[in-house]
Amino acid sequence: MWLLLVLSLAVALAWYHLHAPLPAGIREPRKLMLLDAVCKVVFHLAVLMERLGSGHHVLWIRQTSKHFEGTMKNLIKQGSAGVLRVSDVTFDGVPVRVYQPGACGEEGRPRRGLLYFHGGGWTFGSAKEGSYDENSRLMSNKLHMVLVSVEYRLFPEARFPTPYLDCLAAAKHFLSPGVLAKYNVDPCRVGVSGDSAGGNLAAAVAQEVAMDDSMRVKFSVQALIYPVVQALDFNTPSYVQNQAMPILNRPLMVHFWLQYLGADPSLKSRFLSNHQQSTMTPELMARVDWTSLLPPKYKDGYTTVAVHGKGARGAAREEVPGLRDVRAAPLLARTEVLSRCPRAYVMTCEYDVLRDDGLMYARRLRDAGVAVTSDHYEDGFHGCLSLTLRPFQFDVGVRALGRYIQWLNDNL
Structure with missing residues (x-):
């Protein structure tokens, strides 16, 4: 029955x-x-x-x-990504999958390197599965690049800051001169990248590495694919416009945030109505103010949903301490921090609740003096870069992947 x-x-x-x-x-x-x-x-x-x-x-x-x-x-037999050496190892105790291209006449020449963090709402996804594995193979061969994809811990086994700390540990290990030499990676050509929740982790790790004066090697680029970078405003124009879109809707993104921050699921309605803003300072809120950070075409016809003063059920800051932590929400970083970050590629999609997160982060990086390339797909939706394999292969995903690879080729 x-x-x-x-x-x-x-x-x-x-x-x-x-x-x-x-x-x-x-x-x-x-x-x-x-x-x-x-x-x-x-x-x-x-x-x-x-x-x-x-x-x-x-x-x-x-x-x-x-x-x-x-x-x-x-x-379905997918096309071969070419000859690769793929190994599953650990970087400072964190599982990673390393993709090393085969010989192509440049065996003695140092290669570029890329550290990648997969998406999935800090809950799903794996470097070893699906399009993450296939696209990593493709990129490693096409760019003759050593690509390291990180298997950071996920919910429900882990919550913030554990995934971030896993990614930071893997980054510091990869950027150490000895490890770069082992994989024949040029220390001047190492990037960090990620999509969605992985874009969040990539941006946060890029900030930390940029500010760590003890590290001899820094990332030269950061490539962020529809990154999620803040949890203070779930009523930005893109959250309102795309609140019921497939793959990632507005309530689901709030759900992922509450899980990641270890917050009570009953807070979802408060987050949806922006009550988490109640104890935030004006200076902090200015860093997520879409009315000043978004181009006019994206904010026309929308109004802010702001909450001021302490709510009757207590301050959100005490209930969810990670809300104002820049390691969880990179958009909240000070301008001095952003100014030290590497040049950036930020991809956004029109039909994505996270569109405005990416646009605001790109704007704040530019205002801080960082060179930023913005790629916006008018027919794009959240997750499309991962939809490049049959039976769910989308034209916009194939185009976006091609452009992303081209940017890395030109800038890394």
Whole structure:
């Protein structure tokens, strides 16, 4: 009986989400609807399985994703990424996957290096799976680059600041002269990159490394793909415009933040209405003020949702201490810190709740004197850079990946 219930639920959810309206700017709407339906069905089934005693729903989703990937690999043969040496090792106790390109006539010449942090809301994702692994192989070969993809700890096993500390430890290890020499990496050509939650970690680690005067080698570039960089305003124009978009909607992003910061899930409604701003200083709020940081085209027709004064249920700062921690929210960094960061590439998508996060961070970097390349995709949506493999390959993802690789080729 319960199996029939599960199947009925799956069919109902799939039917509903396949018929949910999408913006006209999305070029492959049916494919995106189907992908969203699959994600929603898997999530609801995972929650049901948890209630039936099958373990935490996050772990169930991870296992389901791994099985799905294995099935797709057996059914669909993806193109070869070329000859590589791939090794799973640890950097200062943190698991990483290292991609080293094969010989191409430049064996004695130092290579460029890239440290990559995957996305997934600090909850999902793996360097060893899906498009993260395939794209890393592609980039390592195409750019003749040593790429290190970090397996930082995830929720529910870990919360802030553990993922950040994992990434920072891996970064310091990779940037040490001895390790760079071991992998034949040019110390003047090392970058850090990440997407979504990984973009958050990349930006935070780039700031810390830039300010650490004890480190001889610094990152020369940072490449941030639709990064999440603040948790003080969930009513920016992009959060309002795209609050129900597939892949990453507004409530889900708040959910990810609460998990990451170890906050009570009951705070979701307060965060959605910006009550977490109640004890923040004007100086701090100015660093996330979209009315001054966004171009006019993105803020016209939208109004701020601001909360002032201590709420009746207590100050959000005491409930969630990490809210004002720059290691969790890089957009809150002081201008003096941003000014020491490496030149940047920031990719944003029109149909993404995190669009304005990326645009604001790019603006603050520019205002601090950092050279920034901004790539904005009018038909883009959150997660599209990871959607480059069949059966969920999107044209915008392929274009975005190509442009990202080209920027790294020209700047790293």
